[in-house]
Amino acid sequence: MTANGSSALGATVPEEVAFAQEVPRGEPILEVRDLVKHFPLTKGILLKKQVGAVKAVDGVTFDLMQGETLGIVGESGCGKSTLAKVLMNLEPATAGSVRYKGQEISRLSGAALKAVRRNIQMVFQDPYTSLNPRMTVGDIIGEPYEIHPEVAPRGDRRKAVQDLLDVVGLNPEYINRYPHQFSGGQRQRIGIARGLALKPEVIICDEPVSALDVSVQAQVINLLEQLQSEFELSYMFIAHDLSIVRHISDRVGVMYLGKMVEIGTDAEIYDHATHPYTQALLSAVPVPDPTARESRDRIVLTGDVPSPANPPSGCRFRTRCWKAQDRCAAEVPLLAAPFWLGGAARHDSACHFAAEREVGQSAAEREVGQSAAEREVGQSAAEREAGKAGSGAD
Amino acid sequence: MTTAVDSTRSKRDAPYEGPLLDVRDLHVEFVTRDGVAKAVNGVDYSVRAGETLAVLGESGSGKSVTAQAIMGILDMPPARIPRGEIRFRGRDMLKMGKEERRKIRGQEIAMIFQDALSSLNPVLSVGFQLGEMFRAHQGASRKEARDKAVELMDRVRIPAAKQRVNDYPHQFSGGMRQRIMIAMALALEPDLIIADEPTTALDVTVQAQVMDLLAELQAEYNMGLILITHDLGVVADVADKIAVMYAGRIVETAPVHELYARPAHPYTRGLLDSIPRLDQKGQELYAIKGLPPNLLRIPKGCAFNPRCPRAQDRCRAEVPELYPVTEDDGAPLAGRGSACFFWKETLHDR
Ligand SMILES: Nc1ncnc2c1ncn2[C@@H]1O[C@H](COP(=O)(O)OP(=O)(O)OP(=O)(O)O)[C@@H](O)[C@H]1O
Ligand SMILES: Nc1ncnc2c1ncn2[C@@H]1O[C@H](COP(=O)(O)OP(=O)(O)OP(=O)(O)O)[C@@H](O)[C@H]1O
Ligand code: SF4
Ligand SMILES: [Mg+2]
Ligand SMILES: [Mg+2]
Numbered sequence: 001m002t003a004n005g006s007s008a009l010g011a012t013v014p015e016e017v018a019f020a021q022e023v024p025r026g027e028p029i030l031e032v033r034d035l036v037k038h039f040p041l042t043k044g045i046l047l048k049k050q051v052g053a054v055k056a057v058d059g060v061t062f063d064l065m066q067g068e069t070l071g072i073v074g075e076s077g078c079g080k081s082t083l084a085k086v087l088m089n090l091e092p093a094t095a096g097s098v099r100y101k102g103q104e105i106s107r108l109s110g111a112a113l114k115a116v117r118r119n120i121q122m123v124f125q126d127p128y129t130s131l132n133p134r135m136t137v138g139d140i141i142g143e144p145y146e147i148h149p150e151v152a153p154r155g156d157r158r159k160a161v162q163d164l165l166d167v168v169g170l171n172p173e174y175i176n177r178y179p180h181q182f183s184g185g186q187r188q189r190i191g192i193a194r195g196l197a198l199k200p201e202v203i204i205c206d207e208p209v210s211a212l213d214v215s216v217q218a219q220v221i222n223l224l225e226q227l228q229s230e231f232e233l234s235y236m237f238i239a240h241d242l243s244i245v246r247h248i249s250d251r252v253g254v255m256y257l258g259k260m261v262e263i264g265t266d267a268e269i270y271d272h273a274t275h276p277y278t279q280a281l282l283s284a285v286p287v288p289d290p291t292a293r294e295s296r297d298r299i300v301l302t303g304d305v306p307s308p309a310n311p312p313s314g315c316r317f318r319t320r321c322w323k324a325q326d327r328c329a330a331e332v333p334l335l336a337a338p339f340w341l342g343g344a345a346r347h348d349s350a351c352h353f354a355a356e357r358e359v360g361q362s363a364a365e366r367e368v369g370q371s372a373a374e375r376e377v378g379q380s381a382a383e384r385e386a387g388k389a390g391s392g393a394d
Numbered sequence: 395m396t397t398a399v400d401s402t403r404s405k406r407d408a409p410y411e412g413p414l415l416d417v418r419d420l421h422v423e424f425v426t427r428d429g430v431a432k433a434v435n436g437v438d439y440s441v442r443a444g445e446t447l448a449v450l451g452e453s454g455s456g457k458s459v460t461a462q463a464i465m466g467i468l469d470m471p472p473a474r475i476p477r478g479e480i481r482f483r484g485r486d487m488l489k490m491g492k493e494e495r496r497k498i499r500g501q502e503i504a505m506i507f508q509d510a511l512s513s514l515n516p517v518l519s520v521g522f523q524l525g526e527m528f529r530a531h532q533g534a535s536r537k538e539a540r541d542k543a544v545e546l547m548d549r550v551r552i553p554a555a556k557q558r559v560n561d562y563p564h565q566f567s568g569g570m571r572q573r574i575m576i577a578m579a580l581a582l583e584p585d586l587i588i589a590d591e592p593t594t595a596l597d598v599t600v601q602a603q604v605m606d607l608l609a610e611l612q613a614e615y616n617m618g619l620i621l622i623t624h625d626l627g628v629v630a631d632v633a634d635k636i637a638v639m640y641a642g643r644i645v646e647t648a649p650v651h652e653l654y655a656r657p658a659h660p661y662t663r664g665l666l667d668s669i670p671r672l673d674q675k676g677q678e679l680y681a682i683k684g685l686p687p688n689l690l691r692i693p694k695g696c697a698f699n700p701r702c703p704r705a706q707d708r709c710r711a712e713v714p715e716l717y718p719v720t721e722d723d724g725a726p727l728a729g730r731g732s733a734c735f736f737w738k739e740t741l742h743d744r
Binding site: 075076183184185186213214215216217218219221222225240242243244246247266280281284285286287288289290291292293296298300301302304305 | 669
């Protein structure tokens with residue numbers, strides 16, 4: 001096979017050879033630096049004029065380590081799926097860099113792009129729409145071999161697909177069935193089998209269990225974990241269920257409006273969060289334990305997430321933040337370990353006033369800081385107060 | 395704050411002792427091309443004023459169909475109700491005439507749906523749709539209706555309600571639309587609200603706002619609330635009591651604290667065990683094996699038997715009824731029931 005992988009930048013990546021070297025466990029396999037993805041907002045039908053941009057991902061930096069699971073959490077629209085698509089090269093990056101095993105991959109095309117795609121695969125959220133209803137399960141799982149025949153020569157494919165079905169816990173005899181003949185959990189397994197077909201090293205899971213029943217979610221999570229240790233996979237795991245993310249992740253990144261606002265080990269994020277947004281997000285998660293009801297100290301955020309086409313200046317969270325000061329509007333906080341904190345609190349957090357939440361900090365104390373933010377959003381103190389009143393269902 | 399809805403207050407003063415809503419042995423089937431789908435196979439639950447009942451169960455277990463039967467909004471056919479009673483304030487609604495039921499709907503029982511965007515009319519302003527409730531049911535004038543709409547929007551904390559009353563649904567965020575749905579349900583100050591997954595489509599931070607608002611208004615108006623959800627966290631947060639559904643039946647009922655502390659049905663137990671816990675990190679999660687049943691072919695005996703770690707021959711032959719759950723010495727446990735032959739063993743299995 002000829003190595004003709006010249007990219008737009010002129011860099012040559014000889015396919016097959018380029019990504020062969022092993023990355024030791026715990027070293028970065030993916031290095032993401034200042035990654036930006038803007039979607040242009042245009043006006044006019046014939047002469048399209050750009051009038052702005054949706055800043056879906058706006059300067060995101062992190063590493064994915066070999067063999068780890070990095071969880072990504074954040075509210076709807078904060079850019080999680082866009083980040084995944086840019087890493088997968090399904091969308092071109094607007095700026096920034098993504099290195100896979102040390103090589104820039106964000107501007108590849110042709111054979112070099114093909115080679116990278118083989119190594120980074122994706123499992124999608126929706127097991128109901130992400131599979132082509134007119135293809136058999138065998139064709140769906142074997143489809144990647146059409147593009148990468150070197151992985152499984154034609155004669156071996158049926159066997160390869162049956163092996164994959166077996167690996168994900170489906171009966172290999174189901175190879176000729178169609179997606180509608182499977183349940184949601186089974187369809188998600190088909191999606192996972194397809195993601196594994198090319199023996200990738202990195203799998204990006206975008207909400208892989210969100211559409212599944214609680215009783216089936218655990219089965220799929222267990223499968224993902226088992227496959228990770230069997231095939232030494234690195235996962236980026238996007239989800240909104242924070243307890244599942246904690247269960248599966250070694251590290252967790254929290255996104256807000258196109259930015260990574262905090263990143264650290266699962267304990268650093270869940271037990272020692274220092275960014276107000278992370279704290280609010282964690283406190284809002286309903287705990288499946290009725291005895292925790294009375295002791296719950298929830299931060300109820302008011303106001304809506306601002307538009308990513310027109311994000312607030314400075315810190316993007318400031319319009320909803322109870323700690324916001326003038327500095328927050330003027331200066332963008334960098335994602336870095338705050339020098340004024342120690343111990344587990346000292347991990348990357350993009351807040352000028354990063355600090356652990358004092359347990360039992362009273363609503364009144366938060367209220368003091370809140371007044372600044374209030375003027376921005378134009379909501380009355382009474383409204384906020386009312387929004388914070390406990391659920392009082394008892 | 396004065397509310398827009400004081401006019402109907404008096405009806406609540408009528409002395410009525412029993413449960414607001416009492417569903418007994420409800421069955422609902424759908425006639426489909428492939429056969430009869432038994433969506434609801436004997437549901438029993440009740441709600442009192444001021445009480446929150448959470449209905450928990452996986453997709454397809456019949457939670458919404460039960461709610462639609464209560465509201466009287468099932469399409470019949472294909473649906474039919476071969477058996478059961480739905481008593482509202484003691485009177486069986488299944489025996490009432492169309493007109494009487496229509497009056498109860500909206501005025502006395504209101505429903506909040508999962509997807510606010512598709513249940514609001516996109517081409518009418520939010521203010522018009524809210525006001526319409528007062529024009530249709532109370533003969534309010536246009537001006538009165540508009541004023542009441544603004545008050546309601548205020549009540550559910552839509553900022554700058556006066557300025558936004560003429561806006562259309564798509565101009566509001568998901569959380570705001572869900573709050574407008576709550577306003578709509580509250581408009582006529584019903585006695586009972588059925589909320590079908592009211593926050594499933596929302597982010598956790600917005601979900602917290604909406605749930606808090608709903609619980610607060612419920613307490614204020616002393617309404618009964620049926621909350622349909624599959625989120626064990628939300629249930630633990632707001633419910634007084636719980637009914638767990640599986641394959642169209644209630645398999646367990648219990649007050650909230652007891653259900654989490656001592657489940658008496660293997661399915662409930664399995665659900666609680668599959669929640670990821672901190673001390674289990676790095677270990678396999680407990681997973682209920684197998685898949686939810688196909689309603690066209692519900693397993694013989696206990697519908698849960700193919701997935702149940704406790705199943706015995708008896709479970710494959712006989713259908714367990716909802717047995718009262720008691721302490722070992724026979725002391726009754728108020729409000730507890732389990733449709734499992736081995737409820738006693740399950741109760742101790744912790
Ligand atoms: N192709 C596109 N064109 C224009 N805007 C887009 C496009 N794709 C995404 N966006 C916008 O980018 C932002 C981020 O979207 P994205 O899908 O990445 O969010 P997300 O974090 O995955 O949300 P969710 O949790 O709802 O899946 C949103 O405001 C979205 O509307
Ligand atoms: N019009 C219909 N015709 C045939 N079957 C129906 C109809 N409506 C509902 N069903 C079936 O009844 C069963 C119960 O549905 P229901 O909507 O009550 O489930 P649910 O518990 O609310 O689930 P979910 O959590 O997914 O909302 C389902 O299997 C569904 O397919
Ligand atoms: S009746 Fe039998 S099968 Fe059903 S839940 Fe109880 S033990 Fe399991
Ligand atoms: Mg997404
Ligand atoms: Mg439903």
